[in-house]
Amino acid sequence: MFYINVLQQCKANNRKAQLKLYRQYCDGMFLVAYRYVKNExxxxxxxxxxxIKAFQRLDQFTGDVSFGAWLKRIVINQSLDLIKSRRHDYIEFDDNLKLIEDDDNWEIDEHISVNRIKEEVLNLPEKYRYVVMMYLIEGYDHSEIAQVLGITETTCRTRLLRGKGHLKNMLKEKNYATGY
Structure with a gap:
């Protein structure tokens, strides 16, 4: 009930309620943004x-997902918009979409740390990096990733599969991966 009441107060432009909601989510959402933009x-x-965008569009929050998930999507979109706005050389990516079998095998050597994997994800080519980050770290499914990035689900699956392959190869080169 408290949660719904705070959202209703935020919709009514109550600054105290907005501050309360901000304080509840700011640290976690900062980390999400930082994972993408890599700069404090x-x-x-x-x-x-x-x-600001969330408070302006709070009437669009339907409650189908948690407020945190809804806000996270906004944060990721804002992060990607910032990255795109700073890119000077636009490269057209051609994935040569082919029917690729999904490979759900994400097994790697048990001695590799999660932090090491995250570091290597950041070294992936950009078109794969965001899909892998959103799938592995943020927990989005293919349709959500496709919607956020403005790509088809097929392209999303292709980029995830290829990104995973790149990631495994990078880890294998450093003698971390197994079974690839």
Whole structure:
């Protein structure tokens, strides 16, 4: 009941309620933004813009997902928008979409740390990096990733599969991966 009441107060433009909601989610959403933009100042800017957008569009929050999940999507979109706006050289990616069998095998050597995997994900080519991050770290499914990135689900699956292959090869080169 408290949660619904705070959201209703936020919709009524109650600054105290907005601050309460901000404080509840700001740290977690900052980390999400930082994973994408890799810079504290940029992450802070993304966070501020995301909360402004969320408060302006609070009437669009239907409750189908948790408020945190809804806000996270806004933060990721803001992060990607910032990255795109700073890109000077636009490269057209051609995935040569072919029917690729899904490979759900994400097994790697048990001695590799989660932090090491996250570091290697950041070294993936950009078109694979965001799909892998959103799938593995953020927990989005293919349809959600496709919607956020503005790509088809087939392209999403292809990029995830290829990104996973790149990731395994990178780890294998460093003698971390097994069974690939």
């Amino acid at each position: 100042k940029d992450a802070e800017d993304v966070l501020q813009d995301a909360f």
